[in-house]
Amino acid sequence: MPELPEVETIVRSLGPGLRGRVIDRAELLFKPLLRRRPGGGLAGLAGRRVLGARRRGKLALLAFEGGWTLVFHLKMTGQLLLVDGREAPDKHTRLIIRFRDGGPELRFRDVRKFGFLLCVSGVPEESCPELSSLGPEPLDITLEDFRRILRPRKGRIKSLLLDQTVIAGIGNIYADEILFDSRVHPETPAAALSAKAVARLWGSTRKILTSAVEAKGSSLSDYVDADGQPGSFQFFHKAYGREGERCGRCGASIRRVVVGGRSTFFCPKCQRKRRARMQVAQKVSL
DNA sequence: GCCACTGTTAGCAT
């Protein structure tokens, strides 16, 4: 489930262990992993020093001296791990990068083989569409801009939160948690959201993603950080994966439906489609 | 064994 909080955690746990080290060689064990190599291929990595690791959307970027960058997408089951080279790699290891100091090596593991790697020379935002097509970062965008990107959209809000060209880094788990927190029904057309609902959605996005980063992400099956440590945000999920359990706010039973082909968990009572109207009616009757 | 399901998204159909 590497979404924004998981990729952020991976990148943070990678930086201190990689910065300043010089590559000896890279061994590509699964050729299709390397989707493009405008920079000339992985052989050219030998002798290059790591400058740092950063994140954009769900992509992890490793920057090297000389303007080279490795861009990883972990998709569903990808892992970036720092491990002792004496440990034998398993059959899911797709790439190994060794360093001249003989210290821990960087391995990319990916059970389902959906992940990919790009090797780029120059500014990656300028040369790869995988980066330039991404929408704004959800933790950087202002409420005003958030309104602006949702207003013209006809689609269902959940599908839009998952659309990386609209906003980058949110996946299925955090979309459900954000919608639950903001009490917005996942199937609400974006254009139909009230100004208040959009403001709550923006606030919940910041709140959920920030606390998920603090908890080092959600570990449900494969995700661990570069040191092999799981995150703990799964213990704080209030909607995702909780079908049939009690809603922590109102006690109703959490439901599972399919929205845009994705499992969607929500509270049918807290997250109503025409909530604003109902509330007015209730207030009046009081 | 078979079928349904899984965190993502590119690519195709509508």
Next chain:
DNA sequence: CATGCTAACAGTGG
């Protein structure tokens, strides 16, 4: 263009 569905892969659980 926007939106919706499926396949790509491997593993797991019923």
